Amino acid sequence: MDEVIDRPLREDEKPAASRLRIVDCDVHPSLHSPDDLNEFLPKRWQQHLKEYGSHLRTPYLFTTPYPRSSPLIARRDAWPPTGGPPGSDLAFMQKQHLDPLDVEFGILQVLDLFIFSQQNLEFGAAIQRAINDWQLAFWSHRDPRLKASILVGQDGVDLAIAEIERCAKIGEYVQINVSPRANEPLGRRRYWPIYERAQALGLPLGIHVGGYGGHAPTGGGWPSYYVEEHQSNAHTIAAQLASLVIEGVPERFPKLKFVFIEGGFGWIPSAVWRMDQHFERFRSEVPHLKRKPSEYVREHFWFTTQPIDEPDEARHLRSLIEWVGIDRLLFSSDYPHWDFDDPRFAFKTPLTEAERKKIFSTNARAVYKF
Numbered sequence: 224m225d226e227v228i229d230r231p232l233r234e235d236e237k238p239a240a241s242r243l244r245i246v247d248c249d250v251h252p253s254l255h256s257p258d259d260l261n262e263f264l265p266k267r268w269q270q271h272l273k274e275y276g277s278h279l280r281t282p283y284l285f286t287t288p289y290p291r292s293s294p295l296i297a298r299r300d301a302w303p304p305t306g307g308p309p310g311s312d313l314a315f316m317q318k319q320h321l322d323p324l325d326v327e328f329g330i331l332q333v334l335d336l337f338i339f340s341q342q343n344l345e346f347g348a349a350i351q352r353a354i355n356d357w358q359l360a361f362w363s364h365r366d367p368r369l370k371a372s373i374l375v376g377q378d379g380v381d382l383a384i385a386e387i388e389r390c391a392k393i394g395e396y397v398q399i400n401v402s403p404r405a406n407e408p409l410g411r412r413r414y415w416p417i418y419e420r421a422q423a424l425g426l427p428l429g430i431h432v433g434g435y436g437g438h439a440p441t442g443g444g445w446p447s448y449y450v451e452e453h454q455s456n457a458h459t460i461a462a463q464l465a466s467l468v469i470e471g472v473p474e475r476f477p478k479l480k481f482v483f484i485e486g487g488f489g490w491i492p493s494a495v496w497r498m499d500q501h502f503e504r505f506r507s508e509v510p511h512l513k514r515k516p517s518e519y520v521r522e523h524f525w526f527t528t529q530p531i532d533e534p535d536e537a538r539h540l541r542s543l544i545e546w547v548g549i550d551r552l553l554f555s556s557d558y559p560h561w562d563f564d565d566p567r568f569a570f571k572t573p574l575t576e577a578e579r580k581k582i583f584s585t586n587a588r589a590v591y592k593f
Contacts, residue, residue: 245554246326247324247328249556250316250332251559251560252333252358252369255312257272257336260272260353268346280342298561324565324566328591333372336354338374348382351376354374355390377405380417383401397591403460404436408466410469422479427481430482440459464494465494468519481523485530489531525590527553537573540570553587554569
């Protein structure tokens with residue numbers, strides 16, 4: 224985007240979507256500086272961060288899977304006038320995003336310090352704990368519209384459980400976030416204690432794209448181009464959906480809700496068709512599944528809308544939305560990133576007022592219990 228949205232829209236400028244007061248399920252706050260964490264991070268780990276920094280599950284140093292032509296994967300107009308990276312200034316976020324677009328609630332998704340991808344699990348857990356506290360102190364307590372998530376690294380299951388229990392006692396978090404790029408597929412039994420606690424606490428499990436699993440991000444190996452890397456987000460989410468369903472996680476934890484974030488939803492029909500077809504042919508291998516994969520998907524999984532795969536003909540997008548399910552989609556903008564979806568123009572296909580209300584507000588309110 225070229226222009227900063229720096230004023231509330233006049234009533235005659237507001238399309239139906241913004242009058243709804245939207246719930247934005249993917250808002251990215253950022254640290255102004257790593258020093259923001261000092262009041263939440265023990266001295267030992269402050270010193271560790273300064274001396275050694277991150278030790279990530281990636282063979283590359285000083286690189287990210289995002290195009291360098293979009294520094295910090297941000298909109299050009301999202302750099303705060305007060306300095307710091309996009310998403311680091313609450314007042315600017317309020318002025319540019321929350322106020323003009325009538326955001327009633329925004330779910331915070333923190334990506335700083337690659338917190339899910341730290342090789343040193345104790346350091347990773349310390350950073351996660353600090354960022355969980357920072358979300359409340361710097362964002363939710365200063366603007367009640369912004370809702371925090373409990374960030375945990377699932378490869379240290381005991382550390383993750385301890386952090387979930389600590390944050391649950393505080394009672395101000397709306398979901399538990401794990402990475403789609405862990406050491407193993409998310410359906411594996413080693414991660415089930417996390418799912419058990421999430422179900423017991425009634426908290427959805429948010430799974431936001433990104434991070435490093437220590438493996439090539441595609442089934443074909445390491446990509447050559449950033450555009451290939453970006454495509455792999457959808458593949459990763461599809462693989463984790465299959466792992467969770469086929470390993471029997473929804474069958475084992477029938478009250479647990481999953482929210483896949485920033486993976487889009489255009490790939491869902493073909494992925495689920497294939498799972499159903501293979502289930503019919505190989506069902507004797509998976510007797511723990513009592514129903515078709517599509518039935519689990521339609522009952523336990525929700526998907527945020529950004530990035531929207533946009534076919535040339537609007538009717539095709541309409542068919543896609545209907546197949547995935549109006550009740551399964553949660554609006555997300557991905558603010559302040561470069562592929563941000565503006566809620567006023569996000570859906571280039573007709574939706575009724577009732578359908579808009581579900582996607583932009585009531586579906587999320589039901590999942591997160593606002």
